[in-house]
Amino acid sequence: MLRRFRPYFHYLREHRSVLAVAILCGVIAGLATGAGLPLMVKFVFPVIFGEDAAALTTWELAGIVIWLPLIFTIRGVAGYLNAYLIQLAGTRVLESIRRDYFRKLQILPLSFFGRHSSGDLISRGLADTNQLQVALTTVANEIIKSPATLIGSVGGIIYLAYDIEGLTLVLVCLAAVPLTVLPVRHIGKKLARRSGGIQKELGAVTSRFNENLAAAREIRAFSLEERETERFSLVTRALITAQMKFVKYEKALAPLIEIISAVGIAGTLLYAYRIRLEQADFVALVTALYAAYDPVKRLGALNNETKRGLGALERLEAVFNEPVSIQDPAQPVAVGRLRGEIAFENVTFAYGDTPALRAISATISAGTVCALVGPSGAGKSTFANLVPRFYEVGAGRVTIDGLDVRQMKLADLRRNIALVSQEPVLFNDTIYQNLLLGRSDATREEVLAAARDAHADEFIQKLEGGLGYDTVVGERGNRLSGGQKQRIAIARAFLRNAPILILDEATSALDSDSEAAVQDALRKLVVGKTVLIIAHRFSTIRDASQILVFDKGSLAAQGDHASLYAGNALYKSLYDRQAAAP
Numbered sequence: 229m230l231r232r233f234r235p236y237f238h239y240l241r242e243h244r245s246v247l248a249v250a251i252l253c254g255v256i257a258g259l260a261t262g263a264g265l266p267l268m269v270k271f272v273f274p275v276i277f278g279e280d281a282a283a284l285t286t287w288e289l290a291g292i293v294i295w296l297p298l299i300f301t302i303r304g305v306a307g308y309l310n311a312y313l314i315q316l317a318g319t320r321v322l323e324s325i326r327r328d329y330f331r332k333l334q335i336l337p338l339s340f341f342g343r344h345s346s347g348d349l350i351s352r353g354l355a356d357t358n359q360l361q362v363a364l365t366t367v368a369n370e371i372i373k374s375p376a377t378l379i380g381s382v383g384g385i386i387y388l389a390y391d392i393e394g395l396t397l398v399l400v401c402l403a404a405v406p407l408t409v410l411p412v413r414h415i416g417k418k419l420a421r422r423s424g425g426i427q428k429e430l431g432a433v434t435s436r437f438n439e440n441l442a443a444a445r446e447i448r449a450f451s452l453e454e455r456e457t458e459r460f461s462l463v464t465r466a467l468i469t470a471q472m473k474f475v476k477y478e479k480a481l482a483p484l485i486e487i488i489s490a491v492g493i494a495g496t497l498l499y500a501y502r503i504r505l506e507q508a509d510f511v512a513l514v515t516a517l518y519a520a521y522d523p524v525k526r527l528g529a530l531n532n533e534t535k536r537g538l539g540a541l542e543r544l545e546a547v548f549n550e551p552v553s554i555q556d557p558a559q560p561v562a563v564g565r566l567r568g569e570i571a572f573e574n575v576t577f578a579y580g581d582t583p584a585l586r587a588i589s590a591t592i593s594a595g596t597v598c599a600l601v602g603p604s605g606a607g608k609s610t611f612a613n614l615v616p617r618f619y620e621v622g623a624g625r626v627t628i629d630g631l632d633v634r635q636m637k638l639a640d641l642r643r644n645i646a647l648v649s650q651e652p653v654l655f656n657d658t659i660y661q662n663l664l665l666g667r668s669d670a671t672r673e674e675v676l677a678a679a680r681d682a683h684a685d686e687f688i689q690k691l692e693g694g695l696g697y698d699t700v701v702g703e704r705g706n707r708l709s710g711g712q713k714q715r716i717a718i719a720r721a722f723l724r725n726a727p728i729l730i731l732d733e734a735t736s737a738l739d740s741d742s743e744a745a746v747q748d749a750l751r752k753l754v755v756g757k758t759v760l761i762i763a764h765r766f767s768t769i770r771d772a773s774q775i776l777v778f779d780k781g782s783l784a785a786q787g788d789h790a791s792l793y794a795g796n797a798l799y800k801s802l803y804d805r806q807a808a809a810p
């Protein structure tokens with residue numbers, strides 16, 4: 229089973245010196261418990277309670293009594309250092325696992341996020357990484373310490389028993405130890421089946437949380453408070469059930485081992501009675517026997533922990549092993565600033581089984597504005613998303629300046645594209661930092677100029693609090709209005725100054741001031757660029773140099789407004805509907 233964890237041992241190797249000291253301290257603490265206490269019972273107690281005890285001087289007495297605090301101090305200090313250092317290595321291991329998980333999420337294709345809920349992915353990144361870390365560090369800690377303690381205490385038993393009576397006593401004392409394997413194995417099997425369940429249910433709880441918090445407005449608007457609480461109760465109840473199924477077996481292990489150890493000790497007691505063993509010898513033996521069951525319990529617990537870790541491991545591997553289907557080509561063609569001629573050559577694409585684009589061929593000349601129109605779900609966004617290679621074409625190819633987008637480095641390709649979406653996402657940072665995302669090496673002057681061009685400067689200066697560009701915008705930018713967020717997004721695009729611009733025109737109406745500012749900013753932004761615009765406003769559509777009309781994933785028609793209006797019924801009806809809209 230440990231073989232499953234082997235690929236992840238490299239996380240431990242990075243912190244091997246801390247771990248080595250921790251394990252050494254653990255072994256010392258283990259030996260002090262396993263062998264130290266019984267030997268003390270054997271050698272110290274007889275001196276104090278023996279016949280010659282009255283003759284001891286104070287110094288002799290002190291010299292003997294000091295063994296007790298000494299052994300406990302060694303055990304305590306070593307035990308403390310072991311726990312502290314394991315925790316230290318553990319938190320670092322956790323940091324590394326989380327970082328790798330997070331990094332992997334950054335490079336996975338967008339299609340991956342369509343298949344997994346963000347709550348579940350968060351849960352994997354927090355709870356499952358934690359579980360894996362606990363399993364790894366527990367294994368590292370116990371795999372040497374517990375066997376060492378076991379060997380120490382079994383060695384102590386053999387030494388004592390052999391010294392007291394001989395081989396038979398040794399065998400009687402140790403007879404029950406192998407029986408402990410039975411509950412360890414049985415419970416381990418039960419837990420293995422249940423290990424993934426808890427993590428999965430935890431993922432469901434996080435998902436529900438996440439979804440709920442993101443929909444705070446809708447829940448109030450539709451009075452869904454009770455329904456949501458009920459839905460949440462369902463997943464938390466399922467989590468509790470999964471947890472309790474695990475706990476039921478997990479917690480049975482220690483008592484079962486203790487019962488077996490009690491049977492072993494009773495057997496030894498019987499035999500001791502028959503051979504008239506002295507009390508001091510018996511007490512020393514029982515202490516050693518009791519100590520020997522402690523590492524057995526720990527090894528059993530280790531077995532449980534790894535079973536639980538396995539469940540987490542499988543969920544993490546679903547992400548770690550997910551192929552990064554969209555990545556740099558082995559031999560990329562170096563590109564600088566592209567001119568921006570976009571061509572789709574017989575492109576087909578499907579998210580799952582149903583095609584979202586069918587055999588699309590179109591050319592958009594550099595420096596022109598191309599409007600994408602069509603009913604909802606016709607494939608406009610999908611078309612636009614293939615240009616920055618957010619998704620991979622199923623068949624055909626997408627080229628820019630004659631070069632297949634798959635032949636360029638992703639960073640080179642995407643540096644040439646600026647994106648302004650309908651609902652721009654801002655990070656919970658200052659406005660300045662949010663603008664800087666457009667081009668991280670821009671100077672302050674360039675950032676301010678872009679904000680002015682986007683008509684953002686005027687509202688930024690007037691923001692409540694008087695912090696201007698240093699105002700923090702809140703999660704997803706929720707302290708700004710829709711129009712303000714759009715202007716920030718436009719300013720980013722100004723800053724990026726890429727030859728290709730993808731615009732998703734807002735469907736929701738802005739207030740007239742904002743609307744005028746956004747439109748004016750966009751008019752300036754598109755100059756000299758190849759623009760793909762998912763268009764909703766009839767003026768945008770009419771003024772575009774080329775229009776692509778989508779219908780159910782196919783390109784129904786293409787041309788300019790006049791020819792399409794005259795020759796294409798779908799376009800005419802779409803346009804008339806837009807024109808009639810307020």
Ligand SMILES: Nc1ncnc2c1ncn2[C@@H]1O[C@H](COP(=O)(O)OP(=O)(O)OP(=O)(O)O)[C@@H](O)[C@H]1O
Nearest residue numbers: 342579580584602603604605606607608609610611
């Ligand atoms: N991430 C996704 N996963 C699965 N299917 C998707 C995904 N995104 C879009 N689709 C499907 O692909 C088809 C085309 O969607 P697309 O978003 O390109 O349409 P659209 O023309 O931009 O629509 P709208 O104007 O409503 O935004 C639709 O049937 C849609 O359900």
